[in-house]
Amino acid sequence: MLAAVLGMAFATLIGASGQSEARPFDDGSVTARTAERQAEPAKQAQASGPWYTWRLRNGYTRKCLDHSSSRGLRGFDCNFGPNQIWDIYSGGAGTQILKNRATGKCLDHSNSYGLRAITCNGSTYQAWWYRSSESYKNYRTGRCLDHSFSYGFRGYGCNGSSYQRWEAGYVSW
Secondary structure, three states, X not given: OHHHHHHHHHXXXXXXXXXXXXXXXXXXXXXHHHHHHHHHHHHHHHHHOOXXXXXXXXXXXXXXXXXXXXXXXXXXXXXXXXXXXXEEEEEEOOEEEEEEOXXXXXXXXXXXXXXXXXXXXXXXXXXXXXXXXXXXXXXXXXXXXXXXOOOXXXXXXXXXXXXXXXXXXXXXX
């Protein structure tokens, strides 16, 4: 019974079944059953609610991580609008899931599709480590969230540069 209630709560949180975006795994070595087991802690955490609500500002460009349905993922002047508000959930194994408050999409990075915000699906492509160097490193790809004026947002090899430093500002609601 509890599993059914949690399942319905998660389906409501990420959208009706059938709306999630199916994606192949980068190296083909992870089976669907393994992916489901890896996603379970993230699904349970999202059903229980966010840890924090943050605005993320890049240390070099001073732009905020912004996502809208019409313009996608971008760096934009910080304004505390809902497109710049990210609910942070436990992703299991010490990781975090970043879900945009306005669009309900999760920050995702894969070698096949790059950095994007898509329907939350609990995959390890949506799990991020917040490191002591104030950077976000993707659990699955090992790449860091990077923003520059030349290349925009991308997942890039972690190098400790200010392009990869993120100031997380707490937002109270």
